[in-house]
Amino acid sequence: MxxxxxxxxxxxxxxxxKEPSQDDGQLLExxxxxxxxxxxxxxxxxxxxxxxxxxxxxxxxxxxxxxxxxxxxxxxxxxxxxxxxxxxxxxxxxxxxxxxxxxxxxxxxxxxxxxxxxxxxxxxxxxxxxxxxxxxxxxxxxxxxxxxxxxxxxxxxxxxxxxxxxxxxxxxxxxxxxxxxxxxxxxxxxxxxxxxxxxxxxxxxxxxxxxxxxxxxxxxxxxxxxxxxxxxxxxxxxxxxxxxxxxxxxxxQYVTQTVEVESPSTLRSLAEAEERNRVLQEQLSSQGERCQRLTEQLQGSEEVAAGLRHKILAYEHEMAQLREQLLREISHLEAQKEEAVKEASECSEQHLDQLRQQFAGVRQRLAVLQPLLRSIRTDYGSLRGQVRSFSDFYEAALKEARQQMCSAISEVSEANQDLREKYQHEVLLRRKYHDQLVELKGNIRVLCRLKPVTEAEQQASEASVAVSTEPGSESSVTTSYKGKERTFELDKVFLPQATQEEVFLEIEPLVLSCLNGYNVCIFAYGQTGSGKTYTMEGVPDDPGINQRALEVLYREMEAKQGLCKYAVSLSLVEIYNEVIRDLLGKDPQERLDIKLNPDGSGQLHVPGLTCVEVQGFREIKKMLALGKRNRATHCTNMNERSSRSHALLTITITGTDLATGTKTSGKLNLVDLAGSERVWKSGAQGERLKEAQSINKSLLALGEVIQALRAKQPHVPFRNSKLTYLLQDSLGRGNKTVMMVQISPLQRDVGETVCSLKFAQRVCKVELGPAARRVDPSGPGEA
Ligand SMILES: Nc1ncnc2c1ncn2[C@@H]1O[C@H](COP(=O)(O)OP(=O)(O)OP(=O)(O)O)[C@@H](O)[C@H]1O
Known part of the structure; x- marks a missing residue:
C-alpha cells in the first residue's frame, strides 16, 4: 500500500x-x-x-x-x-x-x-x-x-x-x-x-x-x-x-503554430510603432490641411484670372464698339469733308467770279484814276513847297510870339510886383484902419448881456422882470429898483434872445488883433447864475467866446499860412481864495505864485505854470476839457466852486512875418470871474466869509485898477489881487479889454443887477486909448 x-x-x-522546467515559466502567460x-x-x-x-x-x-x-x-x-x-x-x-x-x-x-x-x-x-x-x-x-x-x-x-x-x-x-x-x-x-x-x-x-x-x-x-x-x-x-x-x-503564412511567448521589448516596440503611427497620422492631416489651403488659393487665383478674363472680354467688346463708332464717325466726317470741299470749291469759284468782276471794275477805275493821280502828284508837289515855306513862316511866327510872350510875362511880373506892393500897402492900411476902428470903439469895451428867463423861472412866483431895454437903442438898459428907474449906457446891450455867434461877432476884431501883437483881455462879470460861464465856455452844441475865439484865430492863421508863421501856447489857471492853481499841471492842488521874469524883461512870470504848445484847434479843445476835469476833480461842488473862483485861460500867439521877418507876440486872456454878489454883506461866516472876502478883494482890486487907469495915475495897483496882477500886461495902457457884464432880468436879482451895471458904468469911463469915449452926462453916477 x-x-x-x-x-x-x-x-x-x-x-x-518537469513541466515548469520545460516551459520555463512562459506557459503561464x-x-x-x-x-x-x-x-x-x-x-x-x-x-x-x-x-x-x-x-x-x-x-x-x-x-x-x-x-x-x-x-x-x-x-x-x-x-x-x-x-x-x-x-x-x-x-x-x-x-x-x-x-x-x-x-x-x-x-x-x-x-x-x-x-x-x-x-x-x-x-x-x-x-x-x-x-x-x-x-x-x-x-x-x-x-x-x-x-x-x-x-x-x-x-x-x-x-x-x-x-x-x-x-x-x-x-x-x-x-x-x-x-x-x-x-x-x-x-x-x-x-x-x-x-x-x-x-x-x-x-x-x-x-x-x-x-x-x-x-x-x-x-x-x-x-x-x-x-x-x-x-x-x-x-x-x-x-x-x-x-x-x-x-x-x-x-x-510561415507562422503555422501558436506563439505562446511575447517579450516586453516587443510590446514596447509595438507601442512605439503605434506612437509613430499617430504622429504620421497627424502629419498626414496637416499635409491635408495645407493641400486644402493651396487648393483654396488656387481657386482664388483662378477666380481672379476669370474676373480679369471677363474684364478683358468686356474691354475688347467695348473697344470693338468704339472702333465701329469711330469708323462710322470717320466715314461721316469724310462725307462732311467732301461736302465742305465741294461747297468751298463752289464758293471759291463764285468768289473768283466776283473778284474777276471787281478786278475789271478796278481796272476801269484805275484807268480813270491815273490822270487824277497825276494831278494829285502835281498838287502834292506844290503843297510840299507850300509846307516848306510854311515851316519857315511858322518858325518866324513862333519866334515873334515867344518874344511877345516874354515881354508880356515881364510886363505881368512887373504888374504883379506892383500889385504885391499895393497888397502889402493895403494890408498895412487894413491893419491901421482895424486898429483905428478898435480905438474908435474904445480900448475898453463894456458889453451887457441879459440872461433869458427860463421856463422854470417863468412859472415861479418871483418871475417878474425888473430890467428893460429901449427899442431902437442897442446900448442902454433900464432897471427898476426900489421904485426908481435907472438907465445905464454901455457900449452894447445884448437882448436875452441874442445868440452866441452874435455876441462873438461883436468882439471878433479884438480877438483877431492878438495876431498883430496886441494883448487882449475879455472877462465876464456878473452875479452867480447870470450866464458868465455860458457866455465864455458855452455848451457843447453852442460853444461860447473861448472856443469861437480860438477857432477864428486858427482860421486866420491858416489863411495867412504863406505869409506868417505862428506858434500858439496855452495855460489855464484857477484863482480861488487868492491862490493860483494850474489846471493843466500834474498837481492842480499845487499853489503857484507870480514873480518877475528873471530874464530882466520886466515881464511877469508864474514859476511852475504849465504852458502847452498846441499845434491845432483840436488839441486846444482837449486841453480845455482836461482843465475842466481838473477843476471838477478837486472840488466837491463844481457849481459852487465855479461861482467862487476865477478861471483864466491865456493864449499866447507868437507870429513871424515870413516876408519881413518881423516878430509879434499877442496874448488873449479869457476870464470867467467869480460871482459878484454881495455875500459878504449878508453876514456870512467861516469859509463862505473867506471866499466872499477873496472875491470882493479881487473884484475891488479890478475896480481900483480900472479907476487908476481911468485917472491916468502913474501908479496902477495891479498887485492888490492875484487876478489883477496876472492880468497886468493885458489890462494896461495900449491893450484891449472887453468886459461882458451878465445880468439877470428877474425882479429877485435886481439888486445885484444894479450893482453889476454900476461897475460896468465905472469901467466905461476909463480911457485907455487915444479915442476917448463919450459918456452921456444924464446917465447914473457912480455907486
Ligand atoms: N444866454 C443864455 N441862453 C440860454 N441859457 C443861458 C444863457 N445864459 C445863462 N444860461 C443858463 O443859465 C444857467 C446859469 O448860467 P451860468 O452857469 O453860465 O452862470 P454863471 O454866471 O457862470 O454862474 P456861476 O457864477 O455860478 O458860474 C446855465 O444853465 C446856463 O445854461
Missing amino acids: YAIYSLLVYIFYTLFR PEPPQLVESISALQGERARLAEEIQGLRQELDEREKDKQQLAGSFHLQIQELKQQIEEREDELARLRTGMGVTDSEKRIHNLTVENEGLKQSLGVTQGLLQQLAAVSAQPSALLAKENEDLRGQVQRLEASLQQKLAQLAQLEGQVDALQWHKEEEARQLDERLCALQQALDAQLSRAPDVQVSWVWGRRVMHTHTQEARQLDERLCALQQALDAQLSRAPNV
Missing part, C-alpha cells in the same frame, strides 16, 4: 517538476494571438501608409503640374494683357495723330483710362503670380522635408518589422519544439499509464488493502488525463488561430 502511494507521489512529483494581431496590424498599417505616401506623392506631382499650368496661364494672360495694352497704345497713337475731333479725344481719354486700368490689372496679376510662386515654393520645401521624414520613418518601421519577423521565426521554432515535446510527453504518459495499469492490476490481484491507494491513484490519473485533454484543446485552438492568421495575412 505504502509502495503504491509512494509510486503515485513520485509520478505526480515527476510530472509537476501564453498570448501569441495578440502578438500576431499586432504584427499583422502593423503590416496593414505599413501598407496603408505606403499607399498614402504614394497617393500624396501623386497628389503633389499633380499640384506641381497644376501650379506650372497656372503659372503658364498667368504668363499667357500677362502676355495677352501686355499685347492688348500695346494695341491700345498704338490705337491711341493712331487716334492722336488722326483727326482732332472732340469725340475722338474723348475716346482717347477713355482708352487712356482703360489702358491705365489694364495696366493696374496686369500689376495685380503679376503680384498674384509672385504670391503664388512664393506660397507654392514654401509648401513644396516643407512637403519634401516631410516626405523625407516619412521615408525615414517607413524605413525605420520596415527595419522594426524585419526584427519582428525574425523574432516570429524564432518563436515558430520554439513552438515546433514545444509541440514535439508535448507529443513526446503524452506518449510517455500513455506508456506510463499502461505500465501503471498493469502494475495496478497486478497489485489488485495481489492484495485487497491496496484498493484505497488504487482509487486515489485512479483519481490522480483522471486528473492528469483531463489536464492532458485541456492541453490538447488549447493546442487545437492555437492551431486554429494560427490557421486563421495565416489565411488573413499572406506575409505571415
Whole structure:
C-alpha cells in the first residue's frame, strides 16, 4: 500500500517538476494571438501608409503640374494683357495723330483710362503670380522635408518589422519544439499509464488493502488525463488561430503554430510603432490641411484670372464698339469733308467770279484814276513847297510870339510886383484902419448881456422882470429898483434872445488883433447864475467866446499860412481864495505864485505854470476839457466852486512875418470871474466869509485898477489881487479889454443887477486909448 502511494507521489512529483522546467515559466502567460494581431496590424498599417505616401506623392506631382499650368496661364494672360495694352497704345497713337475731333479725344481719354486700368490689372496679376510662386515654393520645401521624414520613418518601421519577423521565426521554432515535446510527453504518459495499469492490476490481484491507494491513484490519473485533454484543446485552438492568421495575412503564412511567448521589448516596440503611427497620422492631416489651403488659393487665383478674363472680354467688346463708332464717325466726317470741299470749291469759284468782276471794275477805275493821280502828284508837289515855306513862316511866327510872350510875362511880373506892393500897402492900411476902428470903439469895451428867463423861472412866483431895454437903442438898459428907474449906457446891450455867434461877432476884431501883437483881455462879470460861464465856455452844441475865439484865430492863421508863421501856447489857471492853481499841471492842488521874469524883461512870470504848445484847434479843445476835469476833480461842488473862483485861460500867439521877418507876440486872456454878489454883506461866516472876502478883494482890486487907469495915475495897483496882477500886461495902457457884464432880468436879482451895471458904468469911463469915449452926462453916477 505504502509502495503504491509512494509510486503515485513520485509520478505526480515527476510530472509537476518537469513541466515548469520545460516551459520555463512562459506557459503561464501564453498570448501569441495578440502578438500576431499586432504584427499583422502593423503590416496593414505599413501598407496603408505606403499607399498614402504614394497617393500624396501623386497628389503633389499633380499640384506641381497644376501650379506650372497656372503659372503658364498667368504668363499667357500677362502676355495677352501686355499685347492688348500695346494695341491700345498704338490705337491711341493712331487716334492722336488722326483727326482732332472732340469725340475722338474723348475716346482717347477713355482708352487712356482703360489702358491705365489694364495696366493696374496686369500689376495685380503679376503680384498674384509672385504670391503664388512664393506660397507654392514654401509648401513644396516643407512637403519634401516631410516626405523625407516619412521615408525615414517607413524605413525605420520596415527595419522594426524585419526584427519582428525574425523574432516570429524564432518563436515558430520554439513552438515546433514545444509541440514535439508535448507529443513526446503524452506518449510517455500513455506508456506510463499502461505500465501503471498493469502494475495496478497486478497489485489488485495481489492484495485487497491496496484498493484505497488504487482509487486515489485512479483519481490522480483522471486528473492528469483531463489536464492532458485541456492541453490538447488549447493546442487545437492555437492551431486554429494560427490557421486563421495565416489565411488573413499572406506575409505571415510561415507562422503555422501558436506563439505562446511575447517579450516586453516587443510590446514596447509595438507601442512605439503605434506612437509613430499617430504622429504620421497627424502629419498626414496637416499635409491635408495645407493641400486644402493651396487648393483654396488656387481657386482664388483662378477666380481672379476669370474676373480679369471677363474684364478683358468686356474691354475688347467695348473697344470693338468704339472702333465701329469711330469708323462710322470717320466715314461721316469724310462725307462732311467732301461736302465742305465741294461747297468751298463752289464758293471759291463764285468768289473768283466776283473778284474777276471787281478786278475789271478796278481796272476801269484805275484807268480813270491815273490822270487824277497825276494831278494829285502835281498838287502834292506844290503843297510840299507850300509846307516848306510854311515851316519857315511858322518858325518866324513862333519866334515873334515867344518874344511877345516874354515881354508880356515881364510886363505881368512887373504888374504883379506892383500889385504885391499895393497888397502889402493895403494890408498895412487894413491893419491901421482895424486898429483905428478898435480905438474908435474904445480900448475898453463894456458889453451887457441879459440872461433869458427860463421856463422854470417863468412859472415861479418871483418871475417878474425888473430890467428893460429901449427899442431902437442897442446900448442902454433900464432897471427898476426900489421904485426908481435907472438907465445905464454901455457900449452894447445884448437882448436875452441874442445868440452866441452874435455876441462873438461883436468882439471878433479884438480877438483877431492878438495876431498883430496886441494883448487882449475879455472877462465876464456878473452875479452867480447870470450866464458868465455860458457866455465864455458855452455848451457843447453852442460853444461860447473861448472856443469861437480860438477857432477864428486858427482860421486866420491858416489863411495867412504863406505869409506868417505862428506858434500858439496855452495855460489855464484857477484863482480861488487868492491862490493860483494850474489846471493843466500834474498837481492842480499845487499853489503857484507870480514873480518877475528873471530874464530882466520886466515881464511877469508864474514859476511852475504849465504852458502847452498846441499845434491845432483840436488839441486846444482837449486841453480845455482836461482843465475842466481838473477843476471838477478837486472840488466837491463844481457849481459852487465855479461861482467862487476865477478861471483864466491865456493864449499866447507868437507870429513871424515870413516876408519881413518881423516878430509879434499877442496874448488873449479869457476870464470867467467869480460871482459878484454881495455875500459878504449878508453876514456870512467861516469859509463862505473867506471866499466872499477873496472875491470882493479881487473884484475891488479890478475896480481900483480900472479907476487908476481911468485917472491916468502913474501908479496902477495891479498887485492888490492875484487876478489883477496876472492880468497886468493885458489890462494896461495900449491893450484891449472887453468886459461882458451878465445880468439877470428877474425882479429877485435886481439888486445885484444894479450893482453889476454900476461897475460896468465905472469901467466905461476909463480911457485907455487915444479915442476917448463919450459918456452921456444924464446917465447914473457912480455907486
Ligand atoms: N444866454 C443864455 N441862453 C440860454 N441859457 C443861458 C444863457 N445864459 C445863462 N444860461 C443858463 O443859465 C444857467 C446859469 O448860467 P451860468 O452857469 O453860465 O452862470 P454863471 O454866471 O457862470 O454862474 P456861476 O457864477 O455860478 O458860474 C446855465 O444853465 C446856463 O445854461
